[in-house]
Amino acid sequence: AGGLRSNLEPNRWIVYIGVEEGKGQASSVAYLNITPNPFRTIVNINFGIGHGAESRALKIYDVSGCIVRSFTLSPMLSALCWNGTDQNGRSVSPGVYFFALKAGDRSEIVKAVYVR
Numbered sequence: 001a002g003g004l005r006s007n008l009e010p011n012r013w014i015v016y017i018g019v020e021e022g023k024g025q026a027s028s029v030a031y032l033n034i035t036p037n038p039f040r041t042i043v044n045i046n047f048g049i050g051h052g053a054e055s056r057a058l059k060i061y062d063v064s065g066c067i068v069r070s071f072t073l074s075p076m077l078s079a080l081c082w083n084g085t086d087q088n089g090r091s092v093s094p095g096v097y098f099f100a101l102k103a104g105d106r107s108e109i110v111k112a113v114y115v116r
Helices: none
Strands: 029-036 043-049 055-062 067-072 079-082 095-103 106-114
Touching: 029 095, 029 106, 043 055, 043 095, 043 106
Parallel strands: none
Antiparallel strands: 029 043, 043 079, 055 067, 055 095, 095 106
16 A cells, blocks of 8 residues: 555656757748658758748757758748758768757747658
């Protein structure tokens, strides 16, 4: 009998490491779509950015929060492909990556899995 009892639901406590997912607001970032997910060699990144955003960037983070690749986006660009390499052209390890689209002070983050 004895022992501790808890009213906590299973999986209620989540620890985030690196970047938070899903903190975007639709006024500047319309959408961010990663396909296929999971991906093996190349991932297609499609996005729409609302009008008025002065700075536009896409950064890819690993699970520790380190930037592995970054892109400065022109206003006319709405898609690009990533081949699983870092800023120096080296292949990254398989795993979970976060794609962060930033437009002005707004952002959208999507998680994707790289497998080999």
